[in-house]
Amino acid sequence: MLLKKLKEDPAQYDGQLVELQGWVRTNRNSKKIGFIELNDGSTFSNTQIVYEDGLPNFAETSKITLGSAIGVKGTVVVTPEGKQPFEIHADQVEVLGLADHDYPLQKKRHSFEYMREIPHVRPRANTYYAIFRLRSVLSMAIHTFFQDRGFVYVHTPEITGNDAEGAGECFTVTTRKDDKYGDDFFSKHAQLTVSGQLHVEPFALTYRNVYTFGPTFRAENSNTTRHASEFWMIEPELAFADLGDDMDCIEEMIKYCINYCLEHASEEMAFFQKMIDKDCIDRVTQVANSHFKRMTYTEAIDHLEKAKDRFENKDIFWGMDLQSEHERYLCEQVVQGPVFLTDYPKDIKAFYMRVNEDGKTVAACDLLVPYVGELVGGSQREERYDVLVERMKEMGMETESLQWYLDLRRFGGCKHSGFGLGFDRMLMYLSGIQNIRDVQPYPRTPRNLVF
Amino acid sequence: MLLKKLKEDPAQYDGQLVELQGWVRTNRNSKKIGFIELNDGSTFSNTQIVYEDGLPNFAETSKITLGSAIGVKGTVVVTPEGKQPFEIHADQVEVLGLADHDYPLQKKRHSFEYMREIPHVRPRANTYYAIFRLRSVLSMAIHTFFQDRGFVYVHTPEITGNDAEGAGECFTVTTRKDDKYGDDFFSKHAQLTVSGQLHVEPFALTYRNVYTFGPTFRAENSNTTRHASEFWMIEPELAFADLGDDMDCIEEMIKYCINYCLEHASEEMAFFQKMIDKDCIDRVTQVANSHFKRMTYTEAIDHLEKAKDRFENKDIFWGMDLQSEHERYLCEQVVQGPVFLTDYPKDIKAFYMRVNEDGKTVAACDLLVPYVGELVGGSQREERYDVLVERMKEMGMETESLQWYLDLRRFGGCKHSGFGLGFDRMLMYLSGIQNIRDVQPYPRTPRNLVF
Numbered sequence A, B: 001m002l003l004k005k006l007k008e009d010p011a012q013y014d015g016q017l018v019e020l021q022g023w024v025r026t027n028r029n030s031k032k033i034g035f036i037e038l039n040d041g042s043t044f045s046n047t048q049i050v051y052e053d054g055l056p057n058f059a060e061t062s063k064i065t066l067g068s069a070i071g072v073k074g075t076v077v078v079t080p081e082g083k084q085p086f087e088i089h090a091d092q093v094e095v096l097g098l099a100d101h102d103y104p105l106q107k108k109r110h111s112f113e114y115m116r117e118i119p120h121v122r123p124r125a126n127t128y129y130a131i132f133r134l135r136s137v138l139s140m141a142i143h144t145f146f147q148d149r150g151f152v153y154v155h156t157p158e159i160t161g162n163d164a165e166g167a168g169e170c171f172t173v174t175t176r177k178d179d180k181y182g183d184d185f186f187s188k189h190a191q192l193t194v195s196g197q198l199h200v201e202p203f204a205l206t207y208r209n210v211y212t213f214g215p216t217f218r219a220e221n222s223n224t225t226r227h228a229s230e231f232w233m234i235e236p237e238l239a240f241a242d243l244g245d246d247m248d249c250i251e252e253m254i255k256y257c258i259n260y261c262l263e264h265a266s267e268e269m270a271f272f273q274k275m276i277d278k279d280c281i282d283r284v285t286q287v288a289n290s291h292f293k294r295m296t297y298t299e300a301i302d303h304l305e306k307a308k309d310r311f312e313n314k315d316i317f318w319g320m321d322l323q324s325e326h327e328r329y330l331c332e333q334v335v336q337g338p339v340f341l342t343d344y345p346k347d348i349k350a351f352y353m354r355v356n357e358d359g360k361t362v363a364a365c366d367l368l369v370p371y372v373g374e375l376v377g378g379s380q381r382e383e384r385y386d387v388l389v390e391r392m393k394e395m396g397m398e399t400e401s402l403q404w405y406l407d408l409r410r411f412g413g414c415k416h417s418g419f420g421l422g423f424d425r426m427l428m429y430l431s432g433i434q435n436i437r438d439v440q441p442y443p444r445t446p447r448n449l450v451f
Helices: A003-008 A058-062 A112-116 A126-148 A197-207 A243-264 A266-275 A280-288 A297-306 A324-335 A385-394 A400-407 A423-431 B003-008 B058-062 B112-116 B126-148 B197-207 B243-264 B266-275 B280-288 B297-306 B324-335 B385-394 B400-407 B423-431
Strands: A017-029 A033-039 A047-052 A069-078 A086-097 A172-174 A209-217 A230-239 A293-296 A339-345 A361-369 A373-380 A416-422 B017-029 B033-039 B047-052 B069-078 B086-097 B172-174 B209-217 B230-239 B293-296 B339-345 B361-369 B373-380 B416-422
Touching: A003 A017, A003 A047, A017 A047, A017 A086, A033 A058, A033 A069, A047 A058, A058 A086, A126 A209, A126 A243, A126 A266, A126 A423, A126 B126, A126 B197, A197 A209, A197 A230, A197 A400, A197 A416, A197 B126, A209 B209, A230 A243, A230 A423, A243 A266, A243 A280, A243 A339, A243 A361, A243 A373, A243 A416, A243 A423, A266 A280, A266 A423, A280 A423, A293 A297, A293 A324, A297 A324, A297 A339, A324 A339, A324 A361, A324 A373, A373 A423, A385 A400, A416 A423, B003 B017, B003 B047, B017 B047, B017 B086, B033 B058, B033 B069, B047 B058, B058 B086, B126 B209, B126 B243, B126 B266, B126 B423, B197 B209, B197 B230, B197 B400, B197 B416, B230 B243, B230 B423, B243 B266, B243 B280, B243 B339, B243 B361, B243 B373, B243 B416, B243 B423, B266 B280, B266 B423, B280 B423, B293 B297, B293 B324, B297 B324, B297 B339, B324 B339, B324 B361, B324 B373, B373 B423, B385 B400, B416 B423
Parallel strands: A047 A086, A293 A339, B047 B086, B293 B339
Antiparallel strands: A017 A033, A017 A069, A033 A047, A069 A086, A172 B172, A209 A230, A230 A416, A339 A361, A361 A373, A373 A416, B017 B033, B017 B069, B033 B047, B069 B086, B209 B230, B230 B416, B339 B361, B361 B373, B373 B416
């Protein structure tokens, strides 16, 4: 029986004999009685197993080490006055797999750095145990949100032949040990995708509302707490939608995901609030209940200029790329809540974003939220064939390999918009965990590939 | 408004003015009246737009080409005697994006081969339009099945440093043009994963029930209709579960997915039944209602020996790898339904499968289903440290780089089992589509990388 089921309604099982399996989180005992905190993986909190010296293998049970797998047969005893709503009085404890004495998790706090060396064991430590379930819950939140609204999930490819996306440095995919890509597996140079957006647009021009949710890659040699070489992205794309519709969808999605996680990972969120970030539930609840403001980049620059003395980077000018400190000031101090910045200078944004009437800005938006800064980036896409070609030439891009992408504008094109949400960053935002290496099962970063 | 919503209850909208957007699937007309079949991506079937010569831009509307994007304002008219339950009488038709005259889809049947050259347009052709929605629906079926049962979704890595998995040829991931991997991005050789199983086992030994669902890769130079270089796999892993529990889970999952798709993609399944495979609904319904039989490999060999004259490969012996013709004979002729083959010779199976008492076979299972043969492969994992080390040595594997995997057996190990479902193959099974290149948005195969 799963402990999750038992916990849903312990009274129903009071006095009943149950069979459990799980792992020992603690085992303390005296000569006559012992207590095992058991976790079977189905819920965050442990369940207390009480065993007494009447147990045939009491001595063996007393010595069961932290991390061991055991089977228990025992009686459910509801404990209305206890810290936990029930405990199990064991009739039988079976050792299924002892943890050896070099088991890397002991009853003390281990550093995040230590934990990153043992990705095969750390999921059993509380912080990771909470985060990887939240990861699963947030994934389901995203799928449920989009599928309930009729969005079609598209598996855009991981291996791509488009060299021209221009969103960052790429990993080459090859079966060769040299650069004769003409003789390579695909008879041409192939690389790992940096974004599914270009590949998903044809599907938006078919199903109207679509989304991707899969791994993407960057070969950038950046050792920050927010960048990994492999990470999961969600990239929705909406046909017949302008930038305003896009922002409506982003806002609805973020709020939905927050509420879903608060409901479906309540024990985990309570743990983060207690141990990682004492404001995290308040912070995300506040965002879920806010109206997301909207402000143009130009207005934002005005605000930043007035306050420039407070920044490390004081060189504020129209056309600059905002840094994290600027973004956080805008949402935390100026707006005091989530805010969409819109209409960025075209020179600091991607080629596919729609050029505004002013000729200087594009219909882009970044969602800034207190505590992390940028969480989502989106834009209306340039649907005008000639304008798009012009823009690509301006940026020195060759158009030939993206002719198929351009052709979407000639084959029943229409206004459309989309956005990208970094899944790992959203998890950091929800949990308060500060390093992307601690929200991914097996983080990949420069010079770091464990298993 | 989405046509999906309108179709759910047309009577409710009878006589009302609605605004629609979508793409033109056909446009035929006389001097006084015209009919557009409109599809907005929200449902499989089209909706008829009727326009008359009172329309200010009647002449322009008459010339709207196949594939064009339009906006329509018009009145819902319920047509109880018509082929369709309602139609739209247009007051206004706006051209949002014309399809140029070289639009690659015309009103005739195009070959699959032709379509594979134009992955950016083919989703709009009926077969692909149906399959890519089914792909999304089946994805959600899988997530719903596992999440409803408390399984934790784990994002195992795409880039791995484990050279030892041994499940096929691998793609190298590099930022270099030579093989000096010590100086490479990760300071060692890195490759694309062939399976998430080894990486997900630690999570099963934490959360008990877990699953992966993500891309996997093979660099095999095989040009068959069933192999692609990039494909999505589902790899569940269950702790405290033996091979019997594993097969119970597989059977329940397959039945759930079939029923979910029949319910949530009913128009698409009806299309496949009509146009691709006249038995597909009956076939999968029958499987959903069957009890999946179980038969040992040794029994299977007996059956095959008795019938060997009917096979192309008549060399039937204990220890052989079964070919597709053998597998199909067993489920289609012998069992006449789905069957699990179990307890394969250890020499033809992977190192991590649990060795049976006989010392010759392993606790593995393959699910064979009529029409396709093998659909799922699973096994109980070897949880005995010494036996596992012995097995790896026998197979000439070095153990050092998999010491972490071995250590799982020393750190609270327990019996556990899991399986792998090839997502694309399941889609082929459901739809009757014969080539994996026609169920993937952008198929990657040897010498073939379009966009």
